[in-house]
Amino acid sequence: MEIDSLEGLLAGHSFLKGLDPEQIALIAGCARNVRFEQDEYLFREGDPADTFFVVREGLVALELYPPGKDPVVLQTAGADEIIGWSWMVAPHVWRYSGLAIEPTRALAIDGACLRRKADDNPLLGYLLLTRVAEVMAHRLEATRLQLLDLYGRD
Amino acid sequence: MSQAPAAADPMVPLPFRVTNSKPETSDTVTLELAPINGEHRVSFAAGQFNMLYAFGVGESAISISGDPSLQDRYVHTLRAIGTVTRALHALREGDVLGLRGPFGNRWPLDRAEGRDVVIVAGGIGLAPLRTAIYRIASDRNRFGQVSVLYGCRTPDDVLYADEFSVWHHNHRINVQTTVDRSRSGWRGRVGVVTTLIPTVSLDPDNVVVMLCGPEVMIHFTVIELHRRRVRDDDIFIAMERNMKCALGFCGRCQLGPTFVCKDGSIFPYSRLRRLLTLKEL
Numbered sequence: 001m002e003i004d005s006l007e008g009l010l011a012g013h014s015f016l017k018g019l020d021p022e023q024i025a026l027i028a029g030c031a032r033n034v035r036f037e038q039d040e041y042l043f044r045e046g047d048p049a050d051t052f053f054v055v056r057e058g059l060v061a062l063e064l065y066p067p068g069k070d071p072v073v074l075q076t077a078g079a080d081e082i083i084g085w086s087w088m089v090a091p092h093v094w095r096y097s098g099l100a101i102e103p104t105r106a107l108a109i110d111g112a113c114l115r116r117k118a119d120d121n122p123l124l125g126y127l128l129l130t131r132v133a134e135v136m137a138h139r140l141e142a143t144r145l146q147l148l149d150l151y152g153r154d
Numbered sequence: 155m156s157q158a159p160a161a162a163d164p165m166v167p168l169p170f171r172v173t174n175s176k177p178e179t180s181d182t183v184t185l186e187l188a189p190i191n192g193e194h195r196v197s198f199a200a201g202q203f204n205m206l207y208a209f210g211v212g213e214s215a216i217s218i219s220g221d222p223s224l225q226d227r228y229v230h231t232l233r234a235i236g237t238v239t240r241a242l243h244a245l246r247e248g249d250v251l252g253l254r255g256p257f258g259n260r261w262p263l264d265r266a267e268g269r270d271v272v273i274v275a276g277g278i279g280l281a282p283l284r285t286a287i288y289r290i291a292s293d294r295n296r297f298g299q300v301s302v303l304y305g306c307r308t309p310d311d312v313l314y315a316d317e318f319s320v321w322h323h324n325h326r327i328n329v330q331t332t333v334d335r336s337r338s339g340w341r342g343r344v345g346v347v348t349t350l351i352p353t354v355s356l357d358p359d360n361v362v363v364m365l366c367g368p369e370v371m372i373h374f375t376v377i378e379l380h381r382r383r384v385r386d387d388d389i390f391i392a393m394e395r396n397m398k399c400a401l402g403f404c405g406r407c408q409l410g411p412t413f414v415c416k417d418g419s420i421f422p423y424s425r426l427r428r429l430l431t432l433k434e435l
Contacts, residue, residue, distance in 0.1 A: 141374075150276060151277030
């Protein structure tokens, strides 16, 4: 029963829209519902990146802690977005911390489980890779825009 | 987008008194200006601008940011960024400045009636768009879903934050704000304004987008709107150029075959598309 509801939630999320029911079922087998209170960490920099999050609602700040300086919020991610690609990229370690700045509900996907399924099912692996690559490209573009200091004085 | 009438002699500034000066951020202030001689009737359309003259310093084109239904004052929000705007920024209640205008065309609110409206603003670009937001709020049922997507540099640079909840709760306007950089403690979004566009339900056949901000922001926002299949004819952009006469005489604000002051300053993107990608324009 839980698997069915997970499948419905996954199929309705932008990140996975268009995947066929079999592929969704494979992903659902690695997923669980999670909830984080405001100011609760989803993960911390340096932790093993064994999970990625399909956010259903709420808002998560991705923070970096430069030595000797205050934490910097690099970016936020909210409903209908995903958080994390370190599960896919060796050495599978979080490069920043994820802090819920609003109560957040998400589906946590076991990265090791999904990697195994992707190895066994190259089409699924390819589809996931292209979608993660699209997210990475969007975030890279957004980061470049942030570097441009759009609203600065120049 | 018809032109509203300007003053009798549009080259002659009229004296206006600062009746209120409200700091918005460390370098941005909102001035309320009332005519001194009482002969000038305050009347403007959402999207127009005035030429403000700091005596002995110079003139600058500043968008009107106030409620078009208020007929007794002009409201301008300006950022101290050059010699003239620094002088204007320093004005206090009771001080006098010169004013010519209003000039320029208006936001396409008639075209937006019955459709969803997405307003995208960057930095001080929210100031000219606030006039459109006031107009929409005053006649809210004439429009579909209305979203204001606002990006600025840091939480300290957010303009009009005290009005957001009024727009949201009283006028059913979805207001989303994001900043480029933040320390811990900010409870809002971090990221460029383009990242807000996917948060809006957007029907390309039933939407009008109004956009104002730095040109680089406009460029990337339009790319994101194109991803959502919004048509160029439905995207309207307020252009900023260095205006001098505001009447199309001097050519300072020329952009290809158009004069931003006289033909705009608001254009459909279909008209700007080629011009914005030309070097040195």
